[in-house]
Amino acid sequence: MQSGPRIITVANQKGGVGKTTTAINLATALAAIGEQVLIVDLDPQGNASTGLGINRRERDISSYDLLTNSATVEQAAKRTVVPGLSIVPSTLDLLGVEMEIGMAPDRALRLRQAFASPSAARAGFTYVLVDCPPSLNLLTLNSMAAAHSVLVPLQCEFFALEGLSQLLETVEQVKRSINPRLTIQGIVLTMYDGRNNLANQVVEDVRAHMGEKVYETIIPRNVRVSEAPSHGKPAILYDLKCSGSQAYLQLASEVIRQERRLRAA
Ligand code: ADP
Numbered sequence: 191m192q193s194g195p196r197i198i199t200v201a202n203q204k205g206g207v208g209k210t211t212t213a214i215n216l217a218t219a220l221a222a223i224g225e226q227v228l229i230v231d232l233d234p235q236g237n238a239s240t241g242l243g244i245n246r247r248e249r250d251i252s253s254y255d256l257l258t259n260s261a262t263v264e265q266a267a268k269r270t271v272v273p274g275l276s277i278v279p280s281t282l283d284l285l286g287v288e289m290e291i292g293m294a295p296d297r298a299l300r301l302r303q304a305f306a307s308p309s310a311a312r313a314g315f316t317y318v319l320v321d322c323p324p325s326l327n328l329l330t331l332n333s334m335a336a337a338h339s340v341l342v343p344l345q346c347e348f349f350a351l352e353g354l355s356q357l358l359e360t361v362e363q364v365k366r367s368i369n370p371r372l373t374i375q376g377i378v379l380t381m382y383d384g385r386n387n388l389a390n391q392v393v394e395d396v397r398a399h400m401g402e403k404v405y406e407t408i409i410p411r412n413v414r415v416s417e418a419p420s421h422g423k424p425a426i427l428y429d430l431k432c433s434g435s436q437a438y439l440q441l442a443s444e445v446i447r448q449e450r451r452l453r454a455a
């Protein structure tokens with residue numbers, strides 16, 4: 191039996207591929223089945239924080255404080271509109287973190303240390319999803335050092351696979367150096383538009399290259415999903431019935447099945 195939360199980082203160095211949307215909606219679906227879920231917003235843009243209705247004034251304690259050892263997980267976690275879902279918000283201070291801790295020997299281990307502390311255990315989270323910035327920088331490295339696994343959203347567009355090998359190589363490097371337990375949780379195809387022949391080709395290509403790592407669920411492009419963040423809500427709360435929300439619920443059930451298999455093994 192694993193102690194402490196299962197930590198999954200949602201990473202892809204490309205922007206606009208659905209990392210934040212996936213983190214928010216997967217987290218919401220897990221919370222809905224009774225898990226105690228925490229999102230750590232590691233993107234200075236703070237889209238996960240905004241998308242969960244945390245306004246700037248409420249971000250006095252943030253992920254920056256976790257990385258600079260000035261707050262604990264318990265202190266930094268804020269409740270959201272979703273029951274069972276909390277978030278450590280981000281602020282623009284994160285932009286300076288590389289300069290501030292970049293010379294410290296433990297610079298890539300700060301997030302892991304934050305979750306290894308007794309106060310993190312007290313907070314009682316069963317899942318932590320980390321929302322990464324669109325870069326393979328020190329922030330993303332911190333997430334990979336802390337995580338059990340990496341969840342990779344890939345947008346169904348022509349250059350989907352481009353950059354994936356670099357991402358997978360980074361995962362391998364982290365495994366070899368600072369985090370041997372790290373695995374690929376899975377690859378999820380996002381923003382699929384069935385009317386677009388190219389999208390179908392991309393799905394085939396990604397499945398051919400990555401095989402079993404690719405989730406069966408494909409997240410469709412759906413306007414309700416893109417509207418939800420401006421209401422400060424996950425799509426699953428904003429419009430449960432829309433095709434995007436339904437797909438995220440289905441993705442969550444795949445993840446849960448995976449987790450059950452892992453625990454049984
Ligand atoms: P990332 O975090 O990788 O930069 P986001 O999750 O922020 O990507 O998504 C980029 C943009 O696309 C956002 O405006 C988001 O609302 C929108 N978006 C994400 N997924 C979908 C979807 N399935 N359908 C429609 N719009 C989406």
Ligand code: MG
Nearest residue numbers: 209210233237
């Ligand atoms: Mg994002």
